Amino acid sequence: MVFSSLSFLVFFLPVFLILYYLIPGRAKNFVLLIFSLVFYAWGEPVYILLMLLSSFVDYCDGILQEKYSGEPGKKKLFLIIALAINLSLLAYFKYADFAVGIWNSLTPLDVEFPHVALPVGISFYTFQTISYSIDVYRGKIKAEHNYFDYLTYVSMFPQLIAGPIVRFSVVQKELHTRTINEDGFVNGMKRFIIGILRKVLIANQIGSLFDAIRTAGDISVVTAWLGLLCFTLQLYFDFSAYSDMAIGLGQMLGFHFPENFVYPLSAVTLTDFWRRWHISLSTWFRDYVYIPLGGNRNGRVKHLRNVFVVWFLTGLWHGASWNFVMWGLYHGTLLTLEKFIWGKKLEKLPVFIQHLYTIIIVIFGFGIFTFDDLGEMGRYFAKLVGIPGNAFFGKEFLWYTGNYLPFLVAAVILSFPVYPGFLKMLEGRNNLIKKTVKGIGAFAMAGLFLLAMASLVRDTYNPFLYFRF
Amino acid sequence: MEKDVQTEKLNKAESSDRVLVYLVSILLLGFVIAFIAADKKSFSENENRYLAKVPEFSWENIKSGAFTSGIENYFADHFPMRDAFLSFMTEAERLSGRKEINGVYIARDGSLIEVYDVPKNTEKQIRQFSKLAENVSDARCMLMLVPTAVEVYSERLPENSGYDHKQKQVIEHIYDSVNEDLLTIDAVDLLDKAGDGMPDERLFYRTDHHWTMPGAYEGYRAFCREAGITQIPLSDYKRSVVSLDFKGTIYSKLNDPYFGSDEIISFEHPDWKLEIEYSDTSELTDTPYNSEYLKQKDQYSYFLNNIHPLITITNNDVDSGALAIVKDSYANSMIPFLIENYHTIYVFDTRYYKGGPSKFINEHEDISDVLILYNMNTIDNDTGIGGIY
Numbered sequence: 001m002v003f004s005s006l007s008f009l010v011f012f013l014p015v016f017l018i019l020y021y022l023i024p025g026r027a028k029n030f031v032l033l034i035f036s037l038v039f040y041a042w043g044e045p046v047y048i049l050l051m052l053l054s055s056f057v058d059y060c061d062g063i064l065q066e067k068y069s070g071e072p073g074k075k076k077l078f079l080i081i082a083l084a085i086n087l088s089l090l091a092y093f094k095y096a097d098f099a100v101g102i103w104n105s106l107t108p109l110d111v112e113f114p115h116v117a118l119p120v121g122i123s124f125y126t127f128q129t130i131s132y133s134i135d136v137y138r139g140k141i142k143a144e145h146n147y148f149d150y151l152t153y154v155s156m157f158p159q160l161i162a163g164p165i166v167r168f169s170v171v172q173k174e175l176h177t178r179t180i181n182e183d184g185f186v187n188g189m190k191r192f193i194i195g196i197l198r199k200v201l202i203a204n205q206i207g208s209l210f211d212a213i214r215t216a217g218d219i220s221v222v223t224a225w226l227g228l229l230c231f232t233l234q235l236y237f238d239f240s241a242y243s244d245m246a247i248g249l250g251q252m253l254g255f256h257f258p259e260n261f262v263y264p265l266s267a268v269t270l271t272d273f274w275r276r277w278h279i280s281l282s283t284w285f286r287d288y289v290y291i292p293l294g295g296n297r298n299g300r301v302k303h304l305r306n307v308f309v310v311w312f313l314t315g316l317w318h319g320a321s322w323n324f325v326m327w328g329l330y331h332g333t334l335l336t337l338e339k340f341i342w343g344k345k346l347e348k349l350p351v352f353i354q355h356l357y358t359i360i361i362v363i364f365g366f367g368i369f370t371f372d373d374l375g376e377m378g379r380y381f382a383k384l385v386g387i388p389g390n391a392f393f394g395k396e397f398l399w400y401t402g403n404y405l406p407f408l409v410a411a412v413i414l415s416f417p418v419y420p421g422f423l424k425m426l427e428g429r430n431n432l433i434k435k436t437v438k439g440i441g442a443f444a445m446a447g448l449f450l451l452a453m454a455s456l457v458r459d460t461y462n463p464f465l466y467f468r469f
Numbered sequence: 470m471e472k473d474v475q476t477e478k479l480n481k482a483e484s485s486d487r488v489l490v491y492l493v494s495i496l497l498l499g500f501v502i503a504f505i506a507a508d509k510k511s512f513s514e515n516e517n518r519y520l521a522k523v524p525e526f527s528w529e530n531i532k533s534g535a536f537t538s539g540i541e542n543y544f545a546d547h548f549p550m551r552d553a554f555l556s557f558m559t560e561a562e563r564l565s566g567r568k569e570i571n572g573v574y575i576a577r578d579g580s581l582i583e584v585y586d587v588p589k590n591t592e593k594q595i596r597q598f599s600k601l602a603e604n605v606s607d608a609r610c611m612l613m614l615v616p617t618a619v620e621v622y623s624e625r626l627p628e629n630s631g632y633d634h635k636q637k638q639v640i641e642h643i644y645d646s647v648n649e650d651l652l653t654i655d656a657v658d659l660l661d662k663a664g665d666g667m668p669d670e671r672l673f674y675r676t677d678h679h680w681t682m683p684g685a686y687e688g689y690r691a692f693c694r695e696a697g698i699t700q701i702p703l704s705d706y707k708r709s710v711v712s713l714d715f716k717g718t719i720y721s722k723l724n725d726p727y728f729g730s731d732e733i734i735s736f737e738h739p740d741w742k743l744e745i746e747y748s749d750t751s752e753l754t755d756t757p758y759n760s761e762y763l764k765q766k767d768q769y770s771y772f773l774n775n776i777h778p779l780i781t782i783t784n785n786d787v788d789s790g791a792l793a794i795v796k797d798s799y800a801n802s803m804i805p806f807l808i809e810n811y812h813t814i815y816v817f818d819t820r821y822y823k824g825g826p827s828k829f830i831n832e833h834e835d836i837s838d839v840l841i842l843y844n845m846n847t848i849d850n851d852t853g854i855g856g857i858y
Contacts, residue, residue: 007545009497010497010501010504010544010548011501011504011544013497014497014501015501041537042537043534043537045531045532045533045537182482183480183481185490186482187480187482187486189490190482190486190489193489193493395629395631398628399568399629399631402629403566403568403569404567405565405566406565406566438483439485439488441485441489442486442488442489443489443492446488446492446493450496450557451557453554454554454555454557454558454561455558457545457548457551457554457558458554458555458558458559458571460542460545460546460548
């Protein structure tokens, strides 16, 4: 199931919230667990067993580690077993076809493709269960004794299938006692509504513009760049909107998840960008890969090795395809260069130039990210510089921008902290103006929510105009 | 990298946020109630299809995911105020300055013109058309591919839409590739000329993907020219407006009353003495029109009484000659003009007529002419192409 669907908005969510608020105390976790399992099974009726298995392994691992806390050797062994199981499941269900493809291209022995369908959310929940086992090992958290509470954490539907990657340490306390009140509902629901609007009215709209540009045959250089900008905006709004919805849903239930995106497209350096983009993933790699490998402590060579291991894995995490690896290494390389070569000089340049520098690297990078067919990537990238002889500017640019102008403008403005800045500016001024602005904003957003529903209805509208059988 | 940024801890909610959240909550609860309470329709007139039913609750269905996707479909199909939501979305996009919505251009004259997608099944069409020509032994075979509004009214398309006359190129490609025995009929030039010469006479509907009868008459002229047949002047026919409130198939894609509706013009020849037989229903009529359909959504079915595998039209006002037409719905408004040229016309719809028309044609010695007629807008998705042989 996805949040931005009619069945979730008008069926799952209301029924769930009513039951969740009505049922008292600890039983709320049970409601949350049941609905989370239904939520997952809705799209993956079979693979739910995999999630149950994965969470059971780490639950047992926590208990065993605790039991043998006096024997470091055994404790370590249990951790290694749990990690091996988690990573093997991830490797098989996500990377088997990719690995077989590589094997077949390198060796004369042809292995048949296993054609494994990717279970939804496996990359997210595997990382959560791994972080749990490691944190227990490190003594950062106590093992959870109640399997159902642990399963509730892993399967919790707000963050189950697209993050943020919430660590057990963040929610352990709230899993047992949390404050649920009307303020939390209002704040959380508002955040959720904002997520729906960003997903449906920005990401989907800009996404259809990108599709149009991607599939168009002849486009000018300017349009090719517009296409990549669109993909960047689409990805940002899609992904961060999902985090908005997850965080908002969590808040309604009394949980506080970490922020995952903080205006990444307004970054002034690439380093800055990565502090703002998919934060729960980059901090995960920092804490569970980069630092354990030694971080930057053991000399320049090892430091560089660690950086590239992390970026190779970050790329690969996004998908079983070479372009993701390329995307990861591209960022790793440029971050290293920025750190050691031009970072200091960059800081002295005008802020506008810093923005431009960052956004061009990011946009081009997402070009690598979006084309998993390397041939198509090459053909598209050639158009960015006019290699096939396409003009610098064409009328189709006016067509695309004309059709989507309000959405493009809104997307760009919302990529920067303009509205929070505006509210801050009103701070301390005439209270009446501030109230009026916020009041109008509330009604406008309710209207936009209705429009978002209209957009979802249209997606299901499916005229069968010419043939009736 | 820096520390995890925690969501700000529970703040007091602001009153403006309360307004928003409770408005939306009431809205969602309202829809829950409306969905449960509403009568569920089984057929959507606007979409011309049956709506989803509640899926069967079985272990097999659950395991395969068919149950949940069935529920999703049921939910989507029976969502309260679906049609109104569609109008709302279209209207919002139109006001945002969009000139292409849901695969439809909003033309400069306010009419709706479907985007022409790059065709995928052209080679199959070439094969099937040629096959029919090879199989027919004695009669003369002709092929007419009708350009649609996107081509004929290309100068009315919105600014910068960049239509490159692809339809015309595809027609030329098919004409160059088919069996040489097929006489190909160019309808582009006469329609283009009529479009320029009579800008106020609509050759295509504003809200539907078909041509009008005046448009079809230009197709008839092209046919007469190539086939060497005497053209009956339009002034011989009685012209009447039979409907003023036709909202066609393109309208259904947008469902926005802003785009208005069409009138349907119909022509009748005073000398017609007709017997029209519909093979599947064995119904007999004396007119190619069925006014019953003018009261329904699907008003275009007025022409030739909607869909039938084989229709036999006999005009006792004409002594001889028989024509077989293998066609889509475009032919339905052109066939009335052919009636005064042939004693008998056999009309095949190969979506439903099985066994291939050539067998029938070879068995009927009276058939001297065979015409294949399709429009370029829907030919690529026409499920009857495989039945042409």
